[in-house]
Amino acid sequence: MSEEIKIGVYVCHCGSNIADKVDCAAVAEFASKLPNVTVARDFQYMCADPGQELIRKDIKEQGINRVVVASCSPRMHEPTFRKVCESVGLNGYFFEMANIREHVSWCTEDREAATEKAKALVAAAVARVPLQEPLYERYADMNDRVLVIGGGIAGIEAALKVSGGNKEVVIVEKEPSIGGTMAKLDKTFPTLDCSACILTPKMVECAQRDNVKLYTYSEVEKVDGYVGNFTVTIRKKARSVDLDKCTGCGLCITKCPTKDIPHEWEENLTTRTAIFTPFPQAVPNKPVIDRENCRYFTTGKCGICAKVCPTDAVDFEQEDELVTEDFGAIIVATGFELFDPSVGPQWGFGKFDNVITSLQFERMVNASGPTKGKVLLKNGEEPKSIAILHCIGSRDENYHEYCSRFCCTAALKLAHLAKEKTNGDVYSFYIDMRTFGKGYEEFYNRIMSEGIHFIRGKGTEVVERKGQLLVRTEDTLLGKYREVPVDMVVLMAACQPGQDTEKLAQTLAIQRSADGFFLEAHPKLEPLKTATDGIFLCGACQGPKDIPDSVAQGAGAASEALSLISAGKVKISPIVARCDEDKCGGCMICINLCPYTAISYDEEKKVAVVNEAKCKGCGTCSGSCPTGAMTNTNFTDEQIMTQIEGVLAV
Amino acid sequence: MTKEFEPRIVGILCNWCSYAGADLAGISRIKYPPNVRIVRVMCSGRVDPSFVLKAFAEGADGVLVSGCHPVDCHYIEGNYKMWARKVMLETMLQQLGIEPERFRLTWVSANEGELFKQYVTEMVDAVKKLGPFQKPVNWMTELLEHERSLGTAVQEIAAGGGVGE
Numbered sequence: 128m129s130e131e132i133k134i135g136v137y138v139c140h141c142g143s144n145i146a147d148k149v150d151c152a153a154v155a156e157f158a159s160k161l162p163n164v165t166v167a168r169d170f171q172y173m174c175a176d177p178g179q180e181l182i183r184k185d186i187k188e189q190g191i192n193r194v195v196v197a198s199c200s201p202r203m204h205e206p207t208f209r210k211v212c213e214s215v216g217l218n219g220y221f222f223e224m225a226n227i228r229e230h231v232s233w234c235t236e237d238r239e240a241a242t243e244k245a246k247a248l249v250a251a252a253v254a255r256v257p258l259q260e261p262l263y264e265r266y267a268d269m270n271d272r273v274l275v276i277g278g279g280i281a282g283i284e285a286a287l288k289v290s291g292g293n294k295e296v297v298i299v300e301k302e303p304s305i306g307g308t309m310a311k312l313d314k315t316f317p318t319l320d321c322s323a324c325i326l327t328p329k330m331v332e333c334a335q336r337d338n339v340k341l342y343t344y345s346e347v348e349k350v351d352g353y354v355g356n357f358t359v360t361i362r363k364k365a366r367s368v369d370l371d372k373c374t375g376c377g378l379c380i381t382k383c384p385t386k387d388i389p390h391e392w393e394e395n396l397t398t399r400t401a402i403f404t405p406f407p408q409a410v411p412n413k414p415v416i417d418r419e420n421c422r423y424f425t426t427g428k429c430g431i432c433a434k435v436c437p438t439d440a441v442d443f444e445q446e447d448e449l450v451t452e453d454f455g456a457i458i459v460a461t462g463f464e465l466f467d468p469s470v471g472p473q474w475g476f477g478k479f480d481n482v483i484t485s486l487q488f489e490r491m492v493n494a495s496g497p498t499k500g501k502v503l504l505k506n507g508e509e510p511k512s513i514a515i516l517h518c519i520g521s522r523d524e525n526y527h528e529y530c531s532r533f534c535c536t537a538a539l540k541l542a543h544l545a546k547e548k549t550n551g552d553v554y555s556f557y558i559d560m561r562t563f564g565k566g567y568e569e570f571y572n573r574i575m576s577e578g579i580h581f582i583r584g585k586g587t588e589v590v591e592r593k594g595q596l597l598v599r600t601e602d603t604l605l606g607k608y609r610e611v612p613v614d615m616v617v618l619m620a621a622c623q624p625g626q627d628t629e630k631l632a633q634t635l636a637i638q639r640s641a642d643g644f645f646l647e648a649h650p651k652l653e654p655l656k657t658a659t660d661g662i663f664l665c666g667a668c669q670g671p672k673d674i675p676d677s678v679a680q681g682a683g684a685a686s687e688a689l690s691l692i693s694a695g696k697v698k699i700s701p702i703v704a705r706c707d708e709d710k711c712g713g714c715m716i717c718i719n720l721c722p723y724t725a726i727s728y729d730e731e732k733k734v735a736v737v738n739e740a741k742c743k744g745c746g747t748c749s750g751s752c753p754t755g756a757m758t759n760t761n762f763t764d765e766q767i768m769t770q771i772e773g774v775l776a777v
Numbered sequence: 778m779t780k781e782f783e784p785r786i787v788g789i790l791c792n793w794c795s796y797a798g799a800d801l802a803g804i805s806r807i808k809y810p811p812n813v814r815i816v817r818v819m820c821s822g823r824v825d826p827s828f829v830l831k832a833f834a835e836g837a838d839g840v841l842v843s844g845c846h847p848v849d850c851h852y853i854e855g856n857y858k859m860w861a862r863k864v865m866l867e868t869m870l871q872q873l874g875i876e877p878e879r880f881r882l883t884w885v886s887a888n889e890g891e892l893f894k895q896y897v898t899e900m901v902d903a904v905k906k907l908g909p910f911q912k913p914v915n916w917m918t919e920l921l922e923h924e925r926s927l928g929t930a931v932q933e934i935a936a937g938g939g940v941g942e
């Protein structure tokens with residue numbers, strides 16, 4: 128390039144965020160003496176309008192043709208400054224960023240050392256930027272269908288909103304019915320409206336809309352492709368019932384002779400048959416055969432369901448089926464699971480009959496539940512006193528450090544229902560009462576006036592003495608150790624990531640945070656995105672969330688997906704691999720290394736050829752090329768080597 | 778009292794996990810020694826072994842390469858490729874007479890700011906103990922020889938498809 132290189136260097140104070148630890152003026156002064164640098168300035172806020180204007184002005188007036196901004200992480204503002212350059216006709220890839228906030232001022236104690244390190248990073252950027260080439264964003268076609276993984280309230284809301292935007296949506300749900308955890312709840316706080324009444328219409332709508340396709344009893348097996356063009360393999364587990372033929376009459380269920388299988392959906396409070404629908408309002412309201420317990424599958428004899436079925440829908444030969452579907456965007460809404468309190472023997476869950484989980488109690492008070500809405504002890508009697516223990520597995524460094532957020536208000540709801548149903552003594556053992564949502568504190572006040580006994584102290588242990596359950600606690604208001612005798616204990620078990628979270632994270636190539644939930648792209652500004660373009664999150668799979676929050680996120684994720692697919696085209700980063708045919712020896716190492724099969728071999732020329740539409744720019748090929756023929760745009764060997772020289776120049 | 782030796786370590790970090798982890802350390806205001814100067818690549822799979830040698834040639838006292846944890850690589854398996862190169866690099870560095878503590882490959886995820894601090898601190902301490910990096914006398918000739926055999930080594934490892942760790 129014959130054009131004279133003129134670099135503009137801009138050192139940002141970021142208010143005091145950088146300036147407190149880095150002598151920004153000294154860094155600018157240092158930069159001004161580096162080769163090719165025409166202007167070097169330090170400024171209060173480079174990302175704000177006046178800062179951006181400074182760059183624009185220098186480009187226009189001083190003929191600056193390379194820009195270096197030393198400020199925050201490029202993961203934050205690289206796109207901002209690229210746009211600034213482009214707004215005045217300079218290619219965005221003639222820009223380089225030095226991260227002197229996250230990697231310097233915020234993590235360094237000593238001001239002098241921080242200034243030194245900032246200089247090194249600026250020197251590296253200044254050394255590198257003359258070697259950068261103009262690059263141009265590319266566009267690929269966008270598939271406008273959306274996949275929603277998980278059919279709980281968050282996924283349902285997301286799917287209905289996408290469908291409302293006139294786009295096709297597919298829901299994949301691993302259970303035989305959509306509905307998720309919300310379908311199991313009796314009442315919902317703080318309004319106490321019935322859960323099924325507000326949920327089931329939405330479930331039914333999913334089944335009825337033409338542009339919503341349901342895959343229940345199905346799992347996502349494999350995801351290929353990239354934003355705008357995902358190809359997803361879905362495993363439809365063998366249901367042993369042909370959904371097209373089945374009318375959902377339920378005759379098979381009434382005739383099934385195996386009736387003693389623990390009913391998981393009812394939290395094992397009752398039993399079910401081997402052919403079953405999980406609950407009366409299931410969508411689809413068609414049964415599934417539990418092959419592990421079905422006599423036909425275990426002994427080869429029986430087949431009664433098939434005999435009584437009026438439409439011939441039972442199909443013992445059915446096999447798992449793999450289907451592939453194409454999507455432009457994916458919304459992950461896989462929800463949560465309840466912490467298993469039996470891992471902590473101190474709570475006596477699994478040991479004492481009348482120690483149950485919040486969800487079990489929820490099923491009990493539900494009119495269509497196993498006890499028809501009655502609160503009953505194992506012996507069939509009504510309890511005279513009930514203890515509700517908060518924070519079981521949450522806010523506990525032995526299990527989960529985080530707060531599960533919704534359990535305090537859920538516990539208040541259960542306390543209210545317990546009082547209403549039994550009129551007995553209801554004790555609530557809490558550490559802090561966290562009623563954060565709209566109307567929740569008012570709900571707390573209401574429940575307090577209902578004669579519930581609130582004890583400020585964690586229920587640390589449940590023991591039995593002469594057939595009597597005792598809850599042990601340190602009452603922190605009285606400053607006293609107490610033992611409270613009760614008939615029944617309800618454990619507000621923590622909200623934790625579902626068991627398949629890890630596997631799904633791998634399938635989707637998305638990340639999880641330390642608590643095991645899926646990780647959002649930014650905790651505040653990108654709560655619904657993942658670091659993988661085109662994959663969004665909503666609901667409790669990202670962290671504990673109540674219904675209003677899950678619904679809001681479901682709608683939000685739908686909006687993210689709709690805004691992405693409505694653009695019609697996907698922007699693809701111009702950072703890709705490039706092969707210099709003159710240097711390529713045709714060894715084909717790169718072809719085997721590429722995880723995206725983006726490189727092929729040109730038999731005629733005997734060189735490697737990169738398919739830029741498939742290449743994602745990881746650079747694994749470049750890192751392994753023995754002749755240096757394969758390189759990465761914006762990350763060429765020369766650029767990186769020069770940057771290394773640069774960081775060591777100071 | 779003479780000023781304590783402050784090593785200069787080049788950190789080559791992948792964009793998606795380790796660079797983000799280093800960002801998080803900053804965001805969380807975790808303080809750690811200022812000796813590691815970070816160069817960003819999209820994936821640890823991009824790290825050509827010659828980058829590491831280049832850093833030493835330019836006078837780095839140590840080189841830290843960090844990527845996503847195994848199975849977490851944003852590009853599926855770039856980190857495994859780097860893992861394979863690590864074996865080769867370690868042998869080469871040993872032959873060049875460079876102490877093993879001067880080169881390290883770590884896995885740091887986007888939420889492991891603390892871990893990043895720990896690795897940096899450990900490495901800085903180790904390199905401080907060794908003292909400044911002294912280029913071997915016949916560094917250039919040896920290096921060139923190794924560069925020549927590098928191609929074959931990469932080919933062999935690539936053909937093996939990775940390491941069996």
Ligand code: FES
Nearest residue numbers: 791820844845850
């Ligand atoms: S993206 Fe981090 S190692 Fe590949």
